[in-house]
Amino acid sequence: MSQDAGGSAATAGGSRRMPNIAQLMRPSERSVQVALITFVAVAVAVVASMFLVAATGGSPGDAAEALYTGSIADTAAWSETLKAATPLLLVALGACISNRAGVFNIGQEGQLLLGAGVAAYVALHLALPGVLVMILSLLAGALAGGLWSGASAVMHYTRNVNIVVSTLLMSFLAIQLVSFAVTVPWILQAPRASADSIASSESAQLPPEVRIPGFGQYPALEIGGGLIVSIILTIVLAVLLGRSRWGFRLNMLGLNPMAARHAGVRAPWLGGTALALSGAFAGLAGAIILSGQVFRLQPALSNNFGWDGLLVALIARSRPIAAVPVALLFGALRSGSSFLASTGVPNYLVDIVQALLVLAFVVPPVLAKVRSRGRAEATPPPAEPVPASTTEPEKVTA
Amino acid sequence: MIGTEEITTIVASSLRLTAPLAFAACGEYLAERAGTQNISVEGMMLGGAFGSVAVASTTGSATTGLLAGAIVGLVVGFIHGNLSHRVQINTFVVGLVLNALVLGLTSFLIAVSEFDSNQVAQVNIPGLADIPIIGPLFSQRWPMYLLLLLIPLTWWLVERSRWGLNLRAIADNPQAADVTGLKVNKLRRQALLYCGLLSGLGGAYLATAEVGSFNMNMTAGRGFIVIAAVIFGAWRLKGTLIGCLVFGFADALRLALPALGFELNSQLLVAAPYLMALLAMMLFASSNREPRALGKPFVRGIT
Numbered sequence: 001m002s003q004d005a006g007g008s009a010a011t012a013g014g015s016r017r018m019p020n021i022a023q024l025m026r027p028s029e030r031s032v033q034v035a036l037i038t039f040v041a042v043a044v045a046v047v048a049s050m051f052l053v054a055a056t057g058g059s060p061g062d063a064a065e066a067l068y069t070g071s072i073a074d075t076a077a078w079s080e081t082l083k084a085a086t087p088l089l090l091v092a093l094g095a096c097i098s099n100r101a102g103v104f105n106i107g108q109e110g111q112l113l114l115g116a117g118v119a120a121y122v123a124l125h126l127a128l129p130g131v132l133v134m135i136l137s138l139l140a141g142a143l144a145g146g147l148w149s150g151a152s153a154v155m156h157y158t159r160n161v162n163i164v165v166s167t168l169l170m171s172f173l174a175i176q177l178v179s180f181a182v183t184v185p186w187i188l189q190a191p192r193a194s195a196d197s198i199a200s201s202e203s204a205q206l207p208p209e210v211r212i213p214g215f216g217q218y219p220a221l222e223i224g225g226g227l228i229v230s231i232i233l234t235i236v237l238a239v240l241l242g243r244s245r246w247g248f249r250l251n252m253l254g255l256n257p258m259a260a261r262h263a264g265v266r267a268p269w270l271g272g273t274a275l276a277l278s279g280a281f282a283g284l285a286g287a288i289i290l291s292g293q294v295f296r297l298q299p300a301l302s303n304n305f306g307w308d309g310l311l312v313a314l315i316a317r318s319r320p321i322a323a324v325p326v327a328l329l330f331g332a333l334r335s336g337s338s339f340l341a342s343t344g345v346p347n348y349l350v351d352i353v354q355a356l357l358v359l360a361f362v363v364p365p366v367l368a369k370v371r372s373r374g375r376a377e378a379t380p381p382p383a384e385p386v387p388a389s390t391t392e393p394e395k396v397t398a
Numbered sequence: 399m400i401g402t403e404e405i406t407t408i409v410a411s412s413l414r415l416t417a418p419l420a421f422a423a424c425g426e427y428l429a430e431r432a433g434t435q436n437i438s439v440e441g442m443m444l445g446g447a448f449g450s451v452a453v454a455s456t457t458g459s460a461t462t463g464l465l466a467g468a469i470v471g472l473v474v475g476f477i478h479g480n481l482s483h484r485v486q487i488n489t490f491v492v493g494l495v496l497n498a499l500v501l502g503l504t505s506f507l508i509a510v511s512e513f514d515s516n517q518v519a520q521v522n523i524p525g526l527a528d529i530p531i532i533g534p535l536f537s538q539r540w541p542m543y544l545l546l547l548l549i550p551l552t553w554w555l556v557e558r559s560r561w562g563l564n565l566r567a568i569a570d571n572p573q574a575a576d577v578t579g580l581k582v583n584k585l586r587r588q589a590l591l592y593c594g595l596l597s598g599l600g601g602a603y604l605a606t607a608e609v610g611s612f613n614m615n616m617t618a619g620r621g622f623i624v625i626a627a628v629i630f631g632a633w634r635l636k637g638t639l640i641g642c643l644v645f646g647f648a649d650a651l652r653l654a655l656p657a658l659g660f661e662l663n664s665q666l667l668v669a670a671p672y673l674m675a676l677l678a679m680m681l682f683a684s685s686n687r688e689p690r691a692l693g694k695p696f697v698r699g700i701t
Binding site: 052056057058104106155159161162164165166168169170172173176177179180183307310311314346348349350351352354355356358359362363366367370 | 435437481484485486487488490491494495496498499501502503505506507509510511619622625626629663665666668669672673675676679680688692693
């Protein structure tokens with residue numbers, strides 16, 4: 001059940017196993033191989049992106065410099081990076097939970113937007129002291145996201161509906177639901193500025209007292225309350241997944257549902273709550289974007305954070321701690337992309353880089369595994385335990 | 399009030415909006431009957447749309463563009479097939495990444511390039527095209543008639559050909575099929591190629607037959623609607639195509655109703671396909687209509 005199949009960041013997990021020389025030899029050989037292929041693949045991804053820029057008449061150097069300036073050159077840029085990384089990290093944490101349990105949730109985009117929508121409703125309609133409203137709105141956002149993905153779990157375990165497809169379709173429903181809510185005055189639409197102005201499809205601004213407080217002010221480093229919450233959640237989740245009975249059962253369910261059932265794991269309960277939790281994290285991410293960053297609900301608020309957060313989890317191979325640097329990287333790419341426009345390179349470059357990076361991280365471990373399986377089939381296998389190292393994507397039960 | 403003219407408009411536009419879905423749905427239907435579930439159909443369509451416009455603009459021939467679009471879809475299908483049915487990465491992960499990659503690439507490329515507008519020729523069937531109300535059905539861009547050939551071809555491939563029999567076998571019981579000597583993953587890769595070809599064609603149809611140009615994220619989730627249609631049709635070609643028609647009609651209504659002075663909220667119409675697919679899944683999922691190994695990777699020796 002060790003998660004250290006993958007290369008460079010191999011840390012925990014392996015240490016829990018009994019130190020047996022024969023066992024330790026093979027994975028390490030493979031993980032060196034994986035690390036090498038990953039390194040080459042990342043290099044190829046970067047070179048390919050630069051080539052694309054050059055081929056379309058841009059300057060790769062300028063583009064790289066713009067990305068650097070916009071993301072980490074000074075404290076103001078760092079603030080933007082952290083701001084973008086916060087929801088990415090939260091979504092990725094949720095995805096870590098569901099991926100480990102083998103229930104693959106890809107509807108985070110909708111769960112996130114719905115979370116933001118419900119949080120906005122609570123924040124704008126609840127007449128209570130500010131801090132209380134803020135906390136309640138965050139919780140309501142998480143609850144909404146959790147219920148939304150939990151509905152997919154119910155559909156799966158009662159009617160055998162494919163989880164991936166249902167979370168995907170539910171996500172589009174959620175997006176339309178929120179788009180609808182911001183066009184109806186008695187739900188979330190902002191009142192018109194004057195009688196003859198056109199009502200816009202967005203909510204009113206959140207009053208300052210219900211916003212998430214943060215530290216620092218532009219141009220100094222800004223650290224939002226949402227970031228602190230997500231860092232705490234990362235640590236809690238890393239401990240729970242790595243050390244608790246719950247985390248162990250999740251892994252067991254993901255790696256071998258049959259064995260898990262024989263060991264007494266109730267899949268509908270454990271898998272269902274894992275799915276609901278992943279949605280809750282996405283919903284919380286949405287609520288934090290709303291009340292910590294943009295303060296106004298618009299259908300465009302989700303801005304691909306859901307999709308990208310899932311990609312973060314894929315690169316991090318469902319390890320919460322590893323998700324932190326990856327989320328930072330993706331956040332930096334996001335904040336840097338806003339500076340690309342001045343160089344004449346479209347900021348969609350960043351989307352390409354992200355997708356290529358995911359491929360560069362996801363392919364090598366699986367490739368190495370397939371190759372070693374091929375070798376094992378060619379020669380009689382030595383006494384090896386069940387292939388312990390499994391990467392996240394394969395845990396999915398369809 | 400609604401006169402014949404409005405009805406004609408709605409009929410014509412539903413058909414036009416159905417066609418790209420139907421192209422891709424034929425491909426996705428075949429792929430799902432082979433046990434693969436590729437959400438990259440969205441990427442195939444988007445890539446096909448872009449490829450067709452780019453090539454049509456450089457060569458000046460919309461027909462060449464259409465072909466190029468199909469080939470771009472084929473390439474996406476090839477990549478998907480090799481990543482998920484050779485390297486054995488989870489098919490949904492591959493689909494997700496490919497969609498993101500194609501969306502990023504096409505958005506990037508359209509922002510740095512200028513394309514001329516090109517459209518394939520319209521073919522009117524003499525006589526029939528003048529009939530009121532249903533007249534527009536017989537006055538279409540020519541790829542529409544290609545679609546009319548592809549539908550029976552797809553049906554024949556799946557239900558009557560040896561290849562299709564093999565595909566259906568590996569979709570229901572890959573382990574048994576493997577034992578009889580079928581190359582499960584190879585067949586699935588082939589199914590994905592077919593899916594890519596047709597989905598690319600669907601996207602190309604949207605771009606070069608209907609719109610004449612490409613804009614960012616042009617397919618806007620149509621690939622997912624196609625998947626919804628296959629589910630809605632309970633993995634049967636007839637049902638799938640009916641699903642496409644219904645979803646195309648909903649789309650046409652969404653565009654037409656405001657002009658007719660009706661107030662129906664567009665979000666409901668946009669959401670309708672997804673809602674109907676979810677309901678259909680709940681109805682059909684337990685009645686064994688779904689290929690049994692749908693979306694599950696095949697690894698020899700693991701049951």
